[in-house]
Amino acid sequence: xxxxxxxxxxxxxxxxxxxxxxxxxxxxxxxxxxxxxxxxxxxxxxxxxxxxxxxxxxxxxxxxxxxxxxxxxxxxxxxxxxxxxxxxxxxxxxxxxxxxxxxxxxxxxxxxxxxxxxxxxxxxxxxxxxxxxxxxxxxxxxxxxxxxxxxxxxxx
Numbered sequence: 001x002x003x004x005x006x007x008x009x010x011x012x013x014x015x016x017x018x019x020x021x022x023x024x025x026x027x028x029x030x031x032x033x034x035x036x037x038x039x040x041x042x043x044x045x046x047x048x049x050x051x052x053x054x055x056x057x058x059x060x061x062x063x064x065x066x067x068x069x070x071x072x073x074x075x076x077x078x079x080x081x082x083x084x085x086x087x088x089x090x091x092x093x094x095x096x097x098x099x100x101x102x103x104x105x106x107x108x109x110x111x112x113x114x115x116x117x118x119x120x121x122x123x124x125x126x127x128x129x130x131x132x133x134x135x136x137x138x139x140x141x142x143x144x145x146x147x148x149x150x151x152x153x154x155x156x
Contacts, residue, residue, distance in 0.1 A: 008147075011051070012095030015148060018047045019113040019121040025129040030062065040111045041075070043123045044097055047113060048082065052150055056082055075099050075108045076144050083146035092145045093117075101143040108143040 021034060028037025032046045045056050056078065076099060080086070083097065092098070098120055100110040112122030115131055120138070123129045132138070 008093070011148070011150060012093055015047060015051055015095030015113060016115045016121075018050050019043070019115065020131070022046065022123075022129045023121065023131060025123065027123055027125045027128045029125075030059075038123050038129065040123045043121070043129055044111045044113065048148060051148055054082075073107045073143075075111060079144060079146040083148055086144040086146055089139075089142055089145055095148065097146045097148065098142055099144045099146070100138065100141040102141060110141075114145075 022038065022043055025033075025035055025043075026037050027039060028042075029039050030042065031037040031039065032042030034046055038046060041059060049055050059074075059078075076086075079097060079099060087096070092114055094114050094116055096114045098112050098114055099108040100112070101108045102110075110122065110124070112120040112132075114120050114134075118134050119131055120134050121129065121131045
């Protein structure tokens with residue numbers, strides 16, 4: 001990134017703008033190509049790469065039911081590697097990554113990007129990339145919130 005420092009609010013607005021550019025991208029399992037196809041992880045990986053200039057590690061092949069069979073919370077572990085420790089939902093703001101768990105005792109399986117206090121952008125099979133209301137049924141499934149930062153060194 002060139003120029004001066006960017007503050008968190010400006011960065012959040014840039015992340016939301018980048019994520020909104022993916023709206024309408026069809027759902028494609030394991031893909032990450034704006035306008036062509038992506039899943040929820042592909043959306044987050046694509047926006048992260050656009051904003052930071054860094055490419056995350058390849059997740060490797062995964063089946064739609066991977067979270068039900070996985071022992072580790074792979075999404076949360078990857079978010080920690082690339083964004084640092086989770087932040088509280090109360091501290092969340094537009095541009096933050098939200099990770100969802102369908103039920104207690106299973107790994108987080110869905111990801112999106114907050115676009116406002118009550119909305120987020122995500123990809124899912126029935127609709128592709130859309131902006132949805134963060135209604136109580138979504139909100140209660142939030143497993144972690146992470147903030148993208150520019151210039152942060154990632155740990156592998």
